[in-house]
Amino acid sequence: MRPWFIHLIKLLFPPQVLLPDIVGIDIGLTLSALAIALYLTKARRWGWLWREWLTTVDHKRIGIMYIIAALIMLFRGGVDALMIRSQLIVPEAHFMGAQQYDEVFTTHGTVMIFFMAMPFFFGLFNVAVPLMIGARDVAFPRLNAISFWLFAFGAALFNISFSIGGSPSAGWFSYPPYSELQFNPGVGENYYLLALQVSGIGSIATGINFLVTILKLRAPGMTLMKMPLFVWSALVTSTLILFAFPPLTVALGLTMLDRLFGASFFTLAHEGMPMMYANLFWIFGHPEVYILIMPAFGIFSEVVPTFSRKPLFGYEAMVISLLAITFLSYGVWVHHFFEMGAGPGVNVFFGLSTMLIAIPTGVKMFNWLFTMWGGRIRLSVPMLWQLGFIPTFVVGGASGVMLAAVAADYQYHNSYFVIAHFHNVIVGGTVFGLLSGMYYWWPKMFGWKLNERQGRWAFAFFFTGFWLTFMPQYFLGLEGMTRRMASYPPGLGWGGLNAMSTIGAFIMGVGFAILVYNIAWSRMHPEWDTTGDPWDGRTLEWSLPSPAPAYNFARIPEVHERDAWWAMKQRGETDAVKLSPDQVEPIHVPKNTPMPICLAVSFFVGSIGMVFAWHWMAILGGLGVVAALAYGSLEDDTDRELDPTTVLNTEKRLGRVHP
């Protein structure tokens, strides 16, 4: 064989991707991909897939694709987590080698934050926000599709690293100097940099899109202070994204220059300054954790009133505390590196600002509790997740305040105490919130409900498993177990707590399996939502049929108060959403377009070129990007008109026309 060929094989398949478990997964994935392709061919579904999904610009479908992708990523990140916990169940286990262990915790964290949590709430934004504000789409439907495909191909890029070329291993925040070429010569780190960069462009675009949508496309009469709180949370999340992602872009970009073009921004040599990376990363990183939690706050602020049959307690206070958290979360980032040694002045300032955040957060907690107080509470699945969230998040917030005490943090830092803290807030807050929102809006997305009984079991397992997994970790941290240990020696008294934690993780795994079963079973035995308002909801999305027609609202509703749909129901004016034949107008809808997916594929190809430093391929991808953008800018014929008869017929079929 020719030497270049051998060299290429060695580059694509280094020893770390030839471990038996990885090869097994590769084979499984290849077979399932083939099976899906075969099915699509036999059922003649390729055209359908292309027309209805891959080229769509409909926010509802994009939302669904985001959520499906997020569930798949939750599975991937979850498998990583179970691998980590299996390794730690007993001292000195050798289930994985140290290198593989590092790769697994790196991909676990990165996948969960960037490719599970973020797309999951982007999905819920897409599904719910336009409907809640009475809009026909987001402000920039095409950009929305671009965002989705950039995310999808960024995630794909990150995920192929474990079978081709090797996974990154420098942790989800990827600190230099370890992430630099000198210490980390493979291509894994390049995958991390490029994948986050590509999906990051998509995230910024989503932030802009929802900012404009919410500021500009609200139904007449819906002033800012009449918006549902989920919309408020989407607004502040978008603002946070807009200001938080650029520092990440810079940090990743400079690291890439270091690795691929011999610069030395963060190297040890040539006066590089690795600590500047930590600074830049956390300027992004702390707002990011609030980006993750705000949507959950928004979801709970919808779920609690609906399932307590009471308006939200203290709406103004809720809005003000959202804004306060947004503002404060930009001034706390040093708490992730108090130990860097910036001095007492800096540390005290950032320690105090960190503690301040607990105040608006506490306000929100009390407001949810007061909303439930005296309400008629229904324990449906979305509400169960909400009830689970309250104690879990309180524990996480309280441990956060402990971490913010600078002197104490010198002890806690990089220990399992921190791991327990952030899983308390991210799983107990973000994931519980996202699942609550998924169960809540599922009927609106698909037209059928998820089975309640199975949903309860999924919750019960997940919730119990959660506490069993993470409570022991606080104590492990206090006993000195540091994070990211590939194994630990016996005789330190860590064995029992670690075993508990691993058992808890598997119980959560069972919870996830029930959730998937819940979805599959309910798909086969659908409980149709014929009213469009299965939960007796309060906001405008429940005034539409489930699922909503492509144009959402045949007639844009007028809003006079908060919880507009509830008010209409109270006054018996629900017929106002129906149409009389003389009111029908033509509706403009944007046309499907292949441009977004072509753009994302070009980014993908170019990124592969960058990862392996194949310059011709990077240039090829870059040209593809330019071509797709030029095509998109020059194309004029971007929307079409639904004529009044089509609209009228659709609405008639949905039973929404006055006789």
Add this chain to the structure above:
Amino acid sequence: MQEKKHEDPTLPGESVEIPLLAPHLSTPHFPARQIAGYVASLILTGIAFFLVARHALPLSWLLAVVLILAFLQAAIQLGVFMHLREGRGTTWHLPIIGLGLFVGLGIVGFSIWIMLFKSGVS
């Protein structure tokens, strides 16, 4: 879609629907301003890069010059590409640009404060 009057889209509550559908405001003439802005921003970046790569100035001068270049760059971006001077929608532009400045300057200022320690360490 309802026929909206587009006289003053900045009024609160007035919703500009999907902008793709708004009347095309494109001006047919050659985009000279944009191209000039693009070239100018490339030149500014090039100068900054050259100064740093060649250690062309003493450190404090270097910092000052790079900061000035950065402000020029931001002005070009805002003026040429961000439609800062277009009348439509200024009600939302101003507070958001203010917020952007506030956050941006805050981040830069705090970062300088945080990283000052390194003079004591190294």
